[in-house]
Amino acid sequence: MRVLFVTVPFKTHLYVFAPMASAFRTAGHDVRFATAPDLTDAIGAIGFMGVPVGGTIPMDVMMSSTEPDRGPDRSNLPVYRPAQTDYRKVKDPFTELELTAFGSSTLYHHEDIYEDLVQLASDWKPDLVLRDPFMFGAGLAARVSGALDARLLWGADTLAQLRADCYGEGGGLHRSEGRPDPLRDWLAPIYERYGFPFDEEVLLGERTVIGWPTWTWRPKDVDYIQSRPIAFHGPHKVEKWMFEKPERPRVCITQGVSHRDFNFGQTGAAETLFNAVADLDIEVIATFNAKQLGSASIPDNVRVFDFVPLNALLTTCSAVVHHGGYGTMATALELGVPQLVVPNIYWNEKWxxxxxxxxxxxxxxxxxxxxDADQLTPELLREYLVKALTDPDMISNAHRLRDEHLRTPTPNDTVAVFEKLVAQRKAGGGTGPLT
Known part of the structure; x- marks a missing residue:
């Protein structure tokens, strides 16, 4: 079986795909990645073949220059913690859909990417396309080759949520006809140029692999394949101290790498995070670079590193403070570490x-x-951190989620599901329920 992965040019997204790609490769399947040219070196560095499609888009310039007004300062307002289902309460979902169409079309789809994907699919003829949820152009590769078209999520399935909020649940074909649809307006002419109609499968695929735990919210009417999230941190060096048991409780503070790599949005301020832990009898490992640190004073109980592999570090940590990213979440779940989430602020990214x-x-x-990062205070973080370190119920529940996590089907199991689906399609059975 030939499996084509199509990802956006973020290393963090590539690393979400890597365990699944490894599972297909070790099962004997031929695996390739298609992505923007500037990510192909990173793909080669982790042992896969990267095929450049489209051109390079200056992500750092685009993302920092196109960020809309964040709205009024919320630092002195009561802390507001939304639920995932709050789209229809706090924002017009059509506005969110417009932002999604704008961001996906300008940031991820170079003008040449469609022709390149069609050519790749015509030449290589993949049997399965696994794509980032925002790489809508990848659906062309699936249709040209007759491949099964599936999404691999790195977050909550907000696109399916937005489609349901805008056009109603049910997922029927062409359910948006007659109503404003910026995604259709963008993609329909492109698909029609290559002889394919626009429908909901262009956006949501035929199947969706979800690594987020079953206790996180997800929309209805999507055919999900549950798969265990596996943390992958790319090439890195492990040092002995990372495994050594610390004399005091150890806490990791990280705000991810995508924001700092591409200079966009707002993360938790180092000064705020450090002030929260300065007077606690703990050891803190903070993964910040010089720009994130700025002029912040580093307390005596804090050690700062540009990067630390979390699969090593969190084995000795009693809690982790992070932005809510896939890799940190997967590592903390696997190791049973209580998690304190401080979401970054950039457009609708936190959703x-x-x-x-x-x-x-x-x-x-x-x-x-x-x-959220713009409402975080030292006092608030200190309160939650003390609870994470001392509350036996929180610690016990983190261990319970670890046990549930380790019972979740692995990427190896996911490969077996797709092997059956592809075989069923080739036998003329379509992609309905497995028989």
Whole structure:
């Protein structure tokens, strides 16, 4: 079986795909990645073949220059913690859909990418296309080759949520006809140029692989394949101290790498985070670079590193403060570490992953939604951190989620599901329920 992965040019997204790609490769299948030219070196560095499609888009310039007004300063307002289902309450979902169409079309789809994907599909003829949820052009590769078209989520399935909020649940074909639809307006002419109609499968695929736990919110009417999230941090160096048991409780603070790599949005301020832990009898490992640190004073109990592999570090940590990203979430779940989530602020980005995770952790009693980055205070974080370190129920619930996590089907199991689906399609059975 030939499997084509199509991802946006973020290393963090590539690393979400890597365990699944490895599972297909070790099962004997031929695997390739298609992405923007500037990510192909990173693909080669982790042992896969990267095929450049489209051109390079200056992501750092685009993302920092096109960020809309964040609205009024909320630092002195009561902390507001939304639920994943709050779209229809706090914002017009059509506005969110317009932002999604604008961001996906300008950031991820170079003008040449469609022709390149069609050519790749015609030449290589993949049997399965697994794509980032925002790489809508990848559906062309699936249709040209007759491949099964599936999404691999790195966050909550907010696109399906938006489609339902805008056009109603049910997922029927052409359900948006006669109503404003910026995604259709963008993609329909492109698909029709290559002889394919626009329908909901262009956006949501035929199947969706979801790595987010079953206790995180997800929309109805999507055919999900549940798969265990596996943390992958790319090439890295492990040092002995990371595994050594610390004399005091150890806490990791990380705000991810995508924001700092591409200089967009707002993360939790280092000064605020450090002030929260300065007077606690703990050891803190903070993964910040010089720009994130700025002029912040580093307390005596804080050690700062540009990067630390979390699969090593969190084995000795009693809690982790993070932005709600896939890799940190997967590592903390696997190791049973209580999680305190401080979502980053950039457009509607917080809705795509961190809010659903934070909501679920609170409901499960295994962590907390502390505050968005622009409303975080040292006092608030200190309060939650003390609880994460001392509350036996939170610690026990984190261990319970670890056990549930380890019982979740692995990427190896997911490969077996797709092997059956592809075989069924080739035998003329379509992609309905497995028989």
């Amino acid at each position: 795509w992953a961190s809010v659903a995770l934070a909501n679920g952790l609170e409901e499960q009693g295994a962590g907390a939604y502390v505050a």
